[in-house]
Amino acid sequence: MAVMTYREALNQALREELRRDERVFVIGEEVGLYDGAYKVTQGLLKEFGAKRIVDTPIAESGFTGVGIGAAMVGLRPVVEMMTFNFALVALDQIVNAAAKLSYMSGGQFNVPIVIRGPGGPAHQLAAQHSQSMEVYFYHVPGLKVVRPSTPADAKGLLKSAIRDDNPVVFIESETLYGIKGEVPDDPDFTIPLGQAVVRREGRDVTVIAYTGMLYRALEAAEALEKEGISVEIVDPRTLRPMDVPTIIGSVRKTHRVVVAEAGAGFAGMGSEISAFITEQAFDDLDAPVERVTGANAPMPYAKNLERAKTPSKEKIMAAVRRVCYANGS
């Protein structure tokens, strides 16, 4: 095990997969000469050359389509979105081509493409650069959607995404690029897509959270421990396909659920999670599922407004107390 940042773990995953499989290539804005807007692709141009690390103009629709075409004839592109918010410009290619070509062609084509980059709220990046972009993609049959929360997950899940024969939307986080953690050295270390993980064992309540919200939830759990509430935390890691059995298993153990997500709540991830919990584990629930979500507004710019819009440790704690019918402060 080596200790490295989330950014370095992603870089190592790319480097290992580029070495392992000559069909893999990286394409996007600033990925080569500039070493990546967030330095995830640092040093890759030097090692692999311009045919494998392809700098593009600012043309998300164009270079995403290029990746899809290349994938249709057997290459394995990793398309970088400088920020995942820009994937909206490429939404037609991702939804209408990447996601559906296997289906529309009756199984003739498959599209082994990874579309990756950072998403979610960061530090006062305002309305167009702070969106929790997963919501636009996990609705679409044919796409797999990953949101890794730790350096080890970032590496293991990215390697699995690159090796997958399907289109994978892989959304990182600006706020996590600098966090450090232990990462296995084995070049064949992968984490299967579609497997959730229990981040913290607990007895009284299950909190489901990923990326930045996972860390708010872990802080909340530590504080709640002192109030005598034992919190279990499940990180789905892959949002589609969702590891429903792991979540249901935790619900059957704790009987109370809070879902925390950074994005606006309406038709968000928490809506879907609370729906399948209701369908599959209604009789196990001792309280209604609570959602802690971003406010139903675009992300404001001012620091205090950003804080007001975004779920906090305190909001998660309050929700946990509510589902536990506990009268904490």
Place this chain on the structure above:
Amino acid sequence: MREPTRDQALRIYRTMHLIRRFEERVAECFAAAEIPGFIHLAVGQESVPATVCALLERDDLVGATHRGHGQVLAKGAEPRRVMAELFGRATGYCRGKGGSMHLCAMDLGVLGTNGVVGANLPIAVGTALAAQVRATRQVTVGFFGDGAANTGAAHEALNLAAVWDLPVVFVCENNLYAEFTPQAVHTKGTSIAARAAAYGMRGVQVDGNDVPALFDAAAEAVDAARSGAGPTLLEAMTYRWRGHHEGDPMAYRAKDELEAWRAKDAIPRFRAWLVERGMLAADEDERLVGAVAAEVDDATEFARRSPWPAPEAALEDVHA
């Protein structure tokens, strides 16, 4: 000037007839409610895919459009399996799951017709990038229309292909109408090909209903792509005889305009060229036209008697 060989010329001529007959049959089957959905026919434009695809190898690639039955047939697709797909049958190329606007034939390099105007072009650039990286000498043809020329996807695709010198030929079938709107309403310039200069690639505008002229221009473009000399924007001026889609009453254009273009029909024009060169005797022509008609009859009957997809196929192929 490059002229088609006799074999190439007869293949082009036959393909034009095949597309014409096939599309007319599709119109009949649509009117009889045997074919559902949105159907965009290319009657009047047959010469463009027939000529361009006669220059391609089997492993070359084609990114087709929503008006793409002819492009797919010209690349060598079996009429039976194309018709069966339009009928939504299990024997179609896409097992009845794609239809007219998502018609793919992977083994022939047909990347698919595309229901989103212009969206096929970045994908065509992607297969061209793969061919360049792997040095396969494959050429990709990206068909599009004058309507697609105004999409952002087309602009991005043209720029990317030019900056990377990719082996792709962009073939604009300029039929003067984007959906239901004449070109002058949405496009100031009169030449799509003239835009090529701004991208730093060759641009050629040619009478698309003049097969020898189109062949010459397309041969140069395909050779350039195959030899590593980069992309070409080839604009073939032609005309759509039928509506944007079947059922379109075409109230937006004058009858004499259509009649004027019918008089410029590429099929009799090319027949005269063939006859003049002694490449086509009268009895050969009759035999060829008869064989094409029989092939389309056979394709239609094949589609009609083919089974529907099994219901469980609705949930197959979502993932590879």
